[in-house]
Amino acid sequence: MRDLVRSYGKTLTTIFVALVCFWVLIMIVLPQAFMIEQSLWTMQRDSALGVKIDRAYADLATMNYDLGNARDESAKTALQAKIDALQAGISDMEQRETKPHKIYGLQNYTAMSGLHFRIFVKSIVYALAVTVLALLVCYPLAFTIAKLATPQRAALLLLGLVIPYAINELLRVYAWLMILDYQGVINSALEALGLVSFQDKTWVPFLEYSGSVFVALIYAYVLFMVFPIYNTVETLDKNQLEAAEDLGGSIWRTHWRVVIPHAKPGIAVGCIMTFMLSVGSYSVPQIMTRGKSGDWFSQLIYRQFFETQSWNLGAAYAFSLVLVCLVFILLMMKLFGVGIRDIAK
């Protein structure tokens, strides 16, 4: 802090610090805090309240009529007191109807139905599978670009990986939809080979398999796996590979003992990003399955917010997902023996 003041002066430092605080508050703390708060309460709504209020108004009218006909002074005051009490009761009930009670507790978290819980677990398992598949695809790719390709070819390959990202994610996913559709590119090719027939509807229903979502997810998030791994492998001294080869190490052993230990932070970051992006992805499963092979948890959350209007439940679902991601991060750090500092690199 004092270093900052020394090198940038008081004004600039204040601006820096203010910006950082603003960023932390607006981008990190507020949305999460809002979501956690939402997830921790439910409305106490008494559905009979409206009827009770109506009945009270009827009683009130009767009492007012009685009051007009009453002769006895003492009976009058007694009635007046009753009317006042009733009126207070009505306004209290009315208050409760417009501003219902919040009841805090963990009920939103425990309220998940068996079906939703199955979807929750399924989504996590699928996201893990996507992560593993993406790692299997991306590690060799990243290694090839970093260590085997000539610099020009490596640049071309990286460019080739980045270019599709200039296109909107939705369009990229739709491209896969067209490839895998009933009468899509692959099935057309199969028909041309005489293996399927559009007329008899004997096409391969790729889109009804979860595999199609996997493919699209891997495709959508390949970069987030390739780049961190590429960056770490890039820094590996080429002589280490040659030394391992010279000492008789096979390709497998060299990777297992030399390259992977070196690339661990990159692998951890790649897995974390891919997992978080896939477990939270809404558009990819939505587009790819067209609702045909069951919901992903992200679609459930969306529905809680925008279709059933149960924001509290939605917030609890969403926050459960955040917790899963946090657990996953910790797990990866433990598994790969890397600290938060290595990951930040």
Next chain:
Amino acid sequence: MHGKNVELDKVVMRFGGFTAVQQTSLEIRAGEFFSILGPSGCGKTTILRMVSGFIEPSEGRVRIGGDDMGGRGPARRPTALIFQNLALFPLMSNWENVAFGLEARGLDKRTRRERAYELLALVGLEGKEAQRPGALSGGQRQRVAIARALAVEPAVLLLDEPLSALDLKLRQYMRAELKAIQRKTGVTFIFITHDQGEALTMSDRIAVMRAGVVEQVGTTDEIYDRPATPFVATFVGENNVLSGTVAEADAAYARIETPLGPVRARNQDALAAGQRAMVFVRPERASLVNGHDLDNRLTGRFERRDLEGSYVNLFFTVGDQPFIVHEPNLDRQAALEGEVRLGFQADDAVAMRAGALDDA
């Protein structure tokens, strides 16, 4: 462990249109300490990589122990390479580094560990087995690299300027150490260096290279006392150079006319009258005349005197070129001043066909 001989048979290495190593034939004997000496970029590493199998020569053959190495990768050659930057595995402990080659050969963990500990003891690193290379000093890392290379029991150890990263004291110490390890193991060492002092103190024989060409192969004494080319004469040790034209020559001696007067020297290249020639005289073979009867005499202007310890470096200007004389430091030199008479014997000077000098 046994050393094997290494034979380069008319080997050429081209990278695209660039020839890094011109046609070269070398015979390195089993169990010898052989150095390849030359300035940076002359093709030393390229030769080493052809022997270790990382690159295949564009032409010619490499044979080790009589076996043709064509088509055999580094893992299948009886060689081990010590890289210029050592290339230790930083995330493994020292003993695991040493054991890596044994692991690749499928030895079980206990045997690997025992063998690695033995080798680390051989290079004087007891107690450092469990540490990582990063925790060691430069010289210690060097030894880990040597132990790791020896672990695969190579017949030929290839060393690519392994001492260049060390400071002077350590370098001198490691020279002796390397030599001792070579004697102890009997492995053939091919040692690359651009430091002529290193090559002279450590080697049995030296090949001196310039721009992809091996200019001379010989014992250290031959290289120093009988340089074959002007480049070797100037790259290995110091030499004074006088240029001129041969006036008369016989089988043993030639008389060369130089701008500084006639000079008699050994006629190593069988020069004939009329040819351009260069005459080389080592500073320690030249002396102040002081009444001696010397074959060749020059007059030089005294410039300065540098004390080197056991000898002094006397700098003169003869004509318009520098001339250096080493005199033993006997503490009885009169102060030098102005014009001084210098000289050297014809047997201590060598005349060669004019050619490229060490330009460094």
